[in-house]
Amino acid sequence: MYKKASIYLKKLNSEGFWSFYAYETARNMLLGKPSKSINILTNADVLELTRLFPEIEFRTGRTESGFISQNGLEVRFYVIDYPFDKIVHIPGFTDREKLVLRNEAEKVLFRVNAFFYELERDIFIDPLDSYYLLRKGLIKTTKKPKEAIEKYPALALKTLKIYAETGFDIDSHLELFLKSRPSLETYEQMDPEKIEDFISICSSDLVYECFKLMDKWGILERILPEVSSLKMIHQDKDYHPEGDVFNHTLRCLKHLKKPDKNIVMAALLHDTGKAVTRERGTSNIPFPNHSRASKSIARRVLKRLMFSDEDTEIVLYLVENHMLPGSIERFPEHKRRIIFNSPHFPSLLELYRADILSGYHDEKKYYRVAALYRDHLARVKSEKNGFYG
Numbered sequence: 419m420y421k422k423a424s425i426y427l428k429k430l431n432s433e434g435f436w437s438f439y440a441y442e443t444a445r446n447m448l449l450g451k452p453s454k455s456i457n458i459l460t461n462a463d464v465l466e467l468t469r470l471f472p473e474i475e476f477r478t479g480r481t482e483s484g485f486i487s488q489n490g491l492e493v494r495f496y497v498i499d500y501p502f503d504k505i506v507h508i509p510g511f512t513d514r515e516k517l518v519l520r521n522e523a524e525k526v527l528f529r530v531n532a533f534f535y536e537l538e539r540d541i542f543i544d545p546l547d548s549y550y551l552l553r554k555g556l557i558k559t560t561k562k563p564k565e566a567i568e569k570y571p572a573l574a575l576k577t578l579k580i581y582a583e584t585g586f587d588i589d590s591h592l593e594l595f596l597k598s599r600p601s602l603e604t605y606e607q608m609d610p611e612k613i614e615d616f617i618s619i620c621s622s623d624l625v626y627e628c629f630k631l632m633d634k635w636g637i638l639e640r641i642l643p644e645v646s647s648l649k650m651i652h653q654d655k656d657y658h659p660e661g662d663v664f665n666h667t668l669r670c671l672k673h674l675k676k677p678d679k680n681i682v683m684a685a686l687l688h689d690t691g692k693a694v695t696r697e698r699g700t701s702n703i704p705f706p707n708h709s710r711a712s713k714s715i716a717r718r719v720l721k722r723l724m725f726s727d728e729d730t731e732i733v734l735y736l737v738e739n740h741m742l743p744g745s746i747e748r749f750p751e752h753k754r755r756i757i758f759n760s761p762h763f764p765s766l767l768e769l770y771r772a773d774i775l776s777g778y779h780d781e782k783k784y785y786r787v788a789a790l791y792r793d794h795l796a797r798v799k800s801e802k803n804g805f806y807g
Contacts, residue, residue: 455492532544644687688736
């Protein structure tokens with residue numbers, strides 16, 4: 419991926435501009451990890467970028483100056499903001515270049531993101547001497563947390579994003595500051611950048627740990643009040659020894675094998691309907707039709723978080739049908755076949771597995787349903803090949 423995006427660095431260099439892989443991109447290169455997007459820092463302004471790359475696009479509410487989508491990879495351009503009217507590239511690392519990159523590094527929120535890579539000389543540049551933090555695996559703000567939050571009000575969400583990406587420890591001073599729950603009001607309006615950070619967290623292997631911290635720092639109740647309100651919804655202790663619906667919901671995240679944004683959102687929202695159905699409940703059916711109510715709530719949440727129509731359809735299917743695998747053994751063959759033919763059934767089965775494990779139940783029924791599904795797939799394959807009676 420880095421090699422694929424190098425055409426943009428080479429083009430900028432050939433036109434006499436500086437260009438560097440920057441921020442998370444340079445960090446991930448140092449860590450030997452892939453990047454979900456490529457960040458390029460350059461002194462070419464927006465007009466020059468448009469001239470050089472006619473396919474460049476622009477969007478509001480984002481920190482990058484422009485971006486290019488290249489076969490599923492997003493390349494983001496950041497323009498150097500420095501008082502000199504013109505910065506002429508001189509071969510060799512001049513004092514002016516050092517000054518410019520240090521100035522850019524000091525604006526970065528986290529020190530472990532304050533790296534640059536220069537393709538021409540194949541070198542990494544560390545203006546703030548932050549490499550020791552990378553080796554130590556420590557998330558620390560470039561400025562003091564109180565100063566950092568003035569520029570980045572969504573500091574808690576940004577911290578969780580980098581934690582989700584790296585698994586690094588969070589600096590004790592930063593964590594103590596975030597425990598004080600500063601600037602919570604910023605999460606009441608989720609702009610595109612905050613939504614992107616939130617979804618990035620949802621796709622992490624550390625999603626359970628992230629949402630525990632999100633709750634601890636007070637931002638979950640602002641982003642997803644529908645989930646936080648589940649703390650007040652108690653369940654039968656014999657069937658749900660894990661406790662209230664909120665605790666059950668977070669434990670579902672813990673048991674997901676391969677988190678992605680859709681299955682994570684389904685896990686978060688699958689029981690939200692219990693908050694509005696308990697008043698109609700009985701001892702035998704404490705939350706009647708809660709799946710349907712959860713689907714209605716999920717639709718509103720997904721719209722608020724700007725999920726695409728395609729992703730919304732998937733999440734709503736998972737939420738509405740999350741209890742279906744538990745009953746599927748009793749269904750006749752023709753009905754099972756309809757259910758198994760859904761392209762989203764594997765995700766539904768995974769959600770079901772997380773749901774039962776969250777309540778400390780064994781996986782015997784899950785494995786039986788999985789076996790039925792495997793038999794169905796084998797039968798479909800045989801029918802296509804003309805081998806099935």
